[in-house]
Amino acid sequence: MVLIFAEHSDNHFKKAVFEAATYGYDLAKAMGTQCVAVSVGNVAEEELKKLGEYGVSKVYTISDPQLNAFANTAYAAAVSAVAKSIDAKAVIMAQSYNGRAIAPRVAVKLDAAAYSGAVALPDVSHNFASSRFAFSGKGVEAFETTKTSIVVTVKTNGYHVAENPMDCAIEAFNFSAEASTLDAVAKELVKASAGISLTEADIVVSAGRGMKGPENWGMIEELAGLLGAATACSKPTADIGWRPHHEHVGQTGIQISPNVYFAIGISGAIQHLAGVSSSKTIIVINKDGEAPFFKIADYGVVGDLFDVVPKLIAAVKRQKGL
Numbered sequence: 001m002v003l004i005f006a007e008h009s010d011n012h013f014k015k016a017v018f019e020a021a022t023y024g025y026d027l028a029k030a031m032g033t034q035c036v037a038v039s040v041g042n043v044a045e046e047e048l049k050k051l052g053e054y055g056v057s058k059v060y061t062i063s064d065p066q067l068n069a070f071a072n073t074a075y076a077a078a079v080s081a082v083a084k085s086i087d088a089k090a091v092i093m094a095q096s097y098n099g100r101a102i103a104p105r106v107a108v109k110l111d112a113a114a115y116s117g118a119v120a121l122p123d124v125s126h127n128f129a130s131s132r133f134a135f136s137g138k139g140v141e142a143f144e145t146t147k148t149s150i151v152v153t154v155k156t157n158g159y160h161v162a163e164n165p166m167d168c169a170i171e172a173f174n175f176s177a178e179a180s181t182l183d184a185v186a187k188e189l190v191k192a193s194a195g196i197s198l199t200e201a202d203i204v205v206s207a208g209r210g211m212k213g214p215e216n217w218g219m220i221e222e223l224a225g226l227l228g229a230a231t232a233c234s235k236p237t238a239d240i241g242w243r244p245h246h247e248h249v250g251q252t253g254i255q256i257s258p259n260v261y262f263a264i265g266i267s268g269a270i271q272h273l274a275g276v277s278s279s280k281t282i283i284v285i286n287k288d289g290e291a292p293f294f295k296i297a298d299y300g301v302v303g304d305l306f307d308v309v310p311k312l313i314a315a316v317k318r319q320k321g322l
């Protein structure tokens with residue numbers, strides 16, 4: 001059996017969970033078994049059933065009110081309890097903060113091998129051998145496990161979402177968290193912005209020191225709004241207060257891998273690339289044709305961003321009939 005940890009956010013599943021479910025379904029197919037999920041907390045039945053669209057044949061629900069807020073140790077115990085009861089050979093979850101927090105704990109409890117950042121299925125006939133990006137996307141690491149079961153986090157936007165409709169059953173799973181496992185409980189979640197989450201965005205419009213000043217960011221926000229994208233920035237622009245720190249991407253900031261990354265007025269220093277180079281398509285706008293970012297760009301425009309970006313906005317508006 002393959003078990004998905006279906007993490008929710010405000011009682012809704014995000015795309016990363018459907019990505020994990022698709023991964024789990026494909027893995028279960030390769031292993032000749034079924035893909036099921038566990039959901040902890042108060043998620044409505046209609047939302048739980050959505051997992052069935054992505055290949056999940058049953059969702060186990062845990063409704064212990066002590067687990068309404070995320071708690072590392074207790075959630076790891078809950079997911080492990082379900083995994084043990086169904087003899088899961090693989091536990092799959094999104095590579096979110098919570099997924100990363102519980103995956104190693106679940107692996108220890110199940111005596112399973114654990115790895116993060118999956119972008120492809122493991123070889124089920126050969127010790128779950130697999131590979132993943134290394135050196136900030138500049139290399140590929142191949143590895144094998146020595147265990148008979150695995151716990152995997154799937155890189156955001158690293159796999160794909162595919163519909164594999166299933167008649168999805170819902171079954172309550174009896175689990176009560178032990179007090180000793182409620183050692184670190186999330187108390188309050190304050191969102192830094194109401195916009196699209198940077199780590200989950202399909203498209204990211206990012207800008208750097210080439211913008212000259214914070215007063216010019218209106219066009220970046222307008223372009224992002226039109227494309228349904230999140231905004232990001234280089235480190236120095238956050239350091240000097242042009243942009244909020246939660247937008248800073250790179251080695252010392254957030255690491256992202258959207259489907260499309262626009263780098264506008266950003267030179268492409270190695271520390272910046274460390275956070276964005278695994279993006280699927282990179283589009284660079286820079287007036288310096290020698291800027292290092294062009295070396296990893298899929299598309300590039302050598303030009304003044306104050307000329308190019310308004311034209312791009314006008315083109316997107318035309319395309320959308322606005």
Ligand SMILES: Cc1cc2nc3c(=O)[nH]c(=O)nc-3n(C[C@H](O)[C@H](O)[C@H](O)COP(=O)(O)OP(=O)(O)OC[C@H]3O[C@@H](n4cnc5c(N)ncnc54)[C@H](O)[C@@H]3O)c2cc1C
Binds near residue numbers: 211251264271288
């Ligand atoms: C330990 C360490 C960690 C770091 N971590 C990070 C990190 O996580 N993230 C990060 O981003 N940086 C990080 N840095 C900083 C990094 O080395 C670079 O200094 C930084 O990325 C440069 O930011 P930038 O590209 O916005 O600015 P610049 O390097 O100043 O580049 C500005 C670019 O804009 C272009 N430009 C200027 N005007 C225009 C125009 N009108 N039209 C079009 N293009 C224009 C220029 O040609 C240039 O390429 C780190 C550095 C260190 C030492």
